[in-house]
Amino acid sequence: MLTVTSVNVNGIRAAAKKGFGAWLAGSDADVVCLQEVRAEEGQIPDEVRSPEGWHTVFAPAAVKGRAGVALYTRRAPEQVRVGFGSAEFDASGRYLEIDLPGVTVASLYLPSGEAGTEKQDEKYRFMGEFLAYLAELKVRAAADGREVVVCGDWNICHQEADLKNWKTNRKNAGFLPEEREWLGKVYTQAGYVDVVRELHPGTEGPYSWWSYRGRAFDNDAGWRIDLQVATPGLAAKAVKAFVERAETHPERWSDHAPVTVVYELGV
Secondary structure, X not given: OEEEEEEEOOOHHHHHHHOHHHHHHOOOOOEEEEEOOOOOHHHOOHHHHOOOOOEEEEEOOXXXXXXXXXXXXXXXXXXXXXXXXXXXXXXXXXXXXXXXXXXXXXXXXXXOOOOOOHHHHHHHHHHHHHHHHHHHHHHHHHHOOOEEEEEEEOOOOOOHHHEOOOHHHOOOOOOOHHHHHHHHHHHXXXXXXXXXXXXXXXOOOOOOXXXXXXXXXXXXXXXXXXXXXXXXXXXXXXXXXXXXXXXXXXXXOOOEOOEEEEEOOOO
């Protein structure tokens, strides 16, 4: 069994004060992928920077206090790679991958964008480069007899079922036609599988992000933007996928919830 969890912590120092450490201590995951760490390694409290029983790898952004991804693993990684060969984005704290026996696991924080702004142009540049890399990664992994799973905050909803208020968000970043088309290409052209959707077909959600504004969490007006995107061979071994949604608003330690998938590798 391989249990993989992905979560955008919305600042690991803030999350640590709100209960992230307790959650991690109680997690059954073999791998935890973090996004939006927003801290350099030396700024992270010891109890969540190097917790007992975990190997940790951090890839902070060159711009302090922004982005940042990390991977926590029960066993030491065989290889660690930061970035995906992009001159523009490899120092932006948005992509980190490791090799474990038979599988490559990556943590991704795709830019959020903002419709009609330079932030959206940046997002499109990232998407263009990253799609090409995903295709290359799949081919390279297959040649080595490996599977791949890219976990993280993809900041795009692919289908109407992936966000509660899709009608009012059709012109907003995260649900723009160009973004949805691109994510479709990750599946149809690059050949990956949306693991959570595969295990939850024909249903709304399960959502993984709710705005802190208004009563979005209480009303479950969420977005499903935290994904585990895997090569078909690994996706076929997924037996369970769930969102670890907090019971109440005060119990949240991020505006995102952990997304967990259990892969039965012996299948």
